[in-house]
Amino acid sequence: MSNAMARLALMTYRGLGVCAYPLASFYLLWRTAKGKEDRKRKAERFGYAGAARPQGPLIWIHAASVGEMLSVIALVRELRRLDIAVLLTTGTVTSAQVAAERLGADVIHQYMPLDLKPAVGRFLDYWRPDVAVMAESEIWPTTMVELQARHIAQVRVNARMSDRSFGRWMRYQSMAELLFSKLSLVVAQSDIDGERYRDLGAWPVVVSGNLKGDAEPLPVNQAELTRYRQQIGSRKTWAAISTFDGEEKAAAMVHRALKAHNDQLTIIVPRHPERSDEIEAMLLEKDLKVARRSRGDAITPETDIFLGDTIGEMGLYLRLTDLAFAGRSLLTETGGQNPMEPASIGCAVLSGPHVENFRDAYQKLVRNGGARIVKDVEVLAKAVHYLLTNDIARLRMIDAGQATVQDMRGALSATLRALEPHVNPLAMKARLEPRAAAQ
Structure with missing residues (x-):
């Protein structure tokens, strides 16, 4: 031209x-x-x-x-x-x-x-x-x-x-x-x-x-955090955050695959909360018990999925776990989501292979051991199982992730x-x- x-x-x-x-x-x-x-x-x-x-x-x-x-x-x-x-x-x-x-x-x-x-x-x-x-x-x-x-x-x-x-x-x-x-x-x-x-x-x-490395800590309502932690008790947790269409289904598949081995709670936080009715219907079809944050549902020992369907509360959801999968990366080639938020709060980070929008951050986190890239749902399930059952490996990832984000400031x-x-x-x-x- x-x-x-x-x-x-x-x-x-x-x-x-x-x-x-x-x-x-x-x-x-x-x-x-x-x-x-x-x-x-x-x-x-x-x-x-x-x-x-x-x-x-x-x-x-x-x-x-x-x-x-x-x-x-x-x-x-x-x-x-x-x-x-x-x-x-x-x-x-x-x-x-x-x-x-x-x-x-x-x-x-x-x-x-x-x-x-x-x-x-x-x-x-x-x-x-x-x-x-x-x-x-x-x-x-x-x-x-x-x-x-x-x-x-x-x-x-x-x-x-x-x-x-x-x-x-x-x-x-x-x-x-x-x-x-x-x-x-x-x-x-x-x-x-x-x-x-x-x-x-x-x-x-x-x-x-990246300015996201200097972002202020995500806020949290301490009373709500305490309440949910008490409800979760000693159960293992992992979160799939900022998920896009299809990734909630992948998280449900991981939960079902691991349910027989771990008494885990899966937290799903969709990138667009307006999709939550559709997501809940999908989860119920899979015979999973769902608690929704927007309804104020309590997390009981029988709850499989805590659906974080509210805006501006990522700080709450990430503080309920120390293992997070960052979405928009596994089933859609649209560039990934910010890994620095979960890493800075104290989560080991997992992601699909499509991370071009945060390439530099992921390269540093993966190189230092703070994040892992998984190629498909099967590998995601294996990674979640390994990290939920191996405290030493998970804590090493958390420490490496926080140190990396600190270096990126x-x-x-x-x-x-x-x-x-x-x-x-x-x-x-x-x-x-x-x-x-x-x-």
Whole structure:
């Protein structure tokens, strides 16, 4: 694709967005019916503000879903210590709920506007951010063009580039260079991610490590933790966390295979809790007794599966076990889930082979003995059985995992250093200007 063709393709994309704008309401209604949109705040997706813009400097941070949102919490807190207002946008209802629980009034939360020119233009005209900071990997062409038109610096933090995405962008390199060259700074998770962003036209690019390694400890309700620990008693536990379709069935197969050998409780925490009715029905068909967190069910000696179907309570579920399988990795080639959360809390970590989104973290954890990769359900069952019955091996994995995560810390400091040219002038301005609601 030539440069001229790339520009034409981008213009066409933006033009189609303008044409599609009147139909966007139907798209949002469909997502609302599936529980993926907040009906009361639908206007924010069209760029209409749901809060007043404060006076003074404002940094816009976008974190699409829960994982990205959790990775930027510590960064948001550091920026707030500089007295810079932060507008935090997310793309999902669950990430919005976690933002409210973890950051509250520290930030102004809005839903990300649809990548359509009228919505993005309205959003930027109202909020007038001084810097736009996007977490990880989302690319929204219209938003990038509109930010550049307003001379707003665009920064990518904790940036990653999966094998699949990199391959797609390389097939359309002129388009990639047209978009990625609009970025003012890329702070990449790993050397591989950094090289890929450079190859696609981004500059400058620095490598910080993964912000998830510096994430704050997952919170937990101590009273609930104590209550469930008492109910579980001396039973062995293992957890399948952040699971995707099919992985809950795999966890049930593992439980059934081991039930005759171990008096274990299996904890299943689906990545999307709205699937929990379907998951429970599947488990009941297999004659497994299920307790659901959302119903407040007690865990009895007869309970086979504790279904963690709530949002924002991963800290509870991980503290009920010391062996965790991280999902989105066994039966789906979509890149894995964050292993640093369970490792840092004190869990031996198991994962399927599809971990490209966290390749660097898994390489270090596996090399140091804090995580193991399993190729299929049969090997997962063998690994769970071995670690549940071998305390020494499990404790060694836990120690190795916690030490590895500790060694991986430092990404937050590196990211803040990289952001200094964009942030320091705003911090000075914030100190000089009193802030009050402007609109």
